[in-house]
Amino acid sequence: xxxxxxxxxxxxxxxxxxxxxxxxxxxxxxxxxxxxxxxxxxxxxxxxxxxxxxxxxxxxxxxxxxxxxxxxxxxxxxxxxxxxxxxxxxxxxxxxxxxxxxxxxxxxxxxxxxxxxxxxxxxxxxxxxxxxxxxxx
Numbered sequence: 260x261x262x263x264x265x266x267x268x269x270x271x272x273x274x275x276x277x278x279x280x281x282x283x284x285x286x287x288x289x290x291x292x293x294x295x296x297x298x299x300x301x302x303x304x305x306x307x308x309x310x311x312x313x314x315x316x317x318x319x320x321x322x323x324x325x326x327x328x329x330x331x332x333x334x335x336x337x338x339x340x341x342x343x344x345x346x347x348x349x350x351x352x353x354x355x356x357x358x359x360x361x362x363x364x365x366x367x368x369x370x371x372x373x374x375x376x377x378x379x380x381x382x383x384x385x386x387x388x389x390x391x392x393x394x395x396x
Contacts, residue, residue: 261286
């Protein structure tokens with residue numbers, strides 16, 4: 260059984276149609292993500308969408324231009340303002356106060372708009388600015 264040595268890798272299924280006949284190099288590897296992608300006598304070239312695990316984070320779009328197994332780390336993260344980064348989340352300027360999360364008669368302050376840090380905005384009552392709450396009214 261040529262599949263006993265796991266020649267296909269972790270994301271593939273190995274089938275040896277003639278394991279009892281001692282015939283060599285006839286095993287077949289098929290991608291678990293798409294069983295129609297196969298190769299005899301070696302690992303198949305399976306697609307892997309790196310964006311499936313949401314590596315970019317909140318407020319960013321992810322695109323994996325090649326999706327082939329050998330192209331790890333080529334995904335592109337893009338902020339809504341157009342800033343891009345390859346293989347890592349982009350640094351977007353996110354002003355959480357732009358959506359007016361604090362409500363009526365309150366002032367919103369976001370001290371860290373130059374990073375991807377979320378939930379660090381502060382709401383303060385206009386009548387008494389010493390009354391504050393982080394991440395909400």
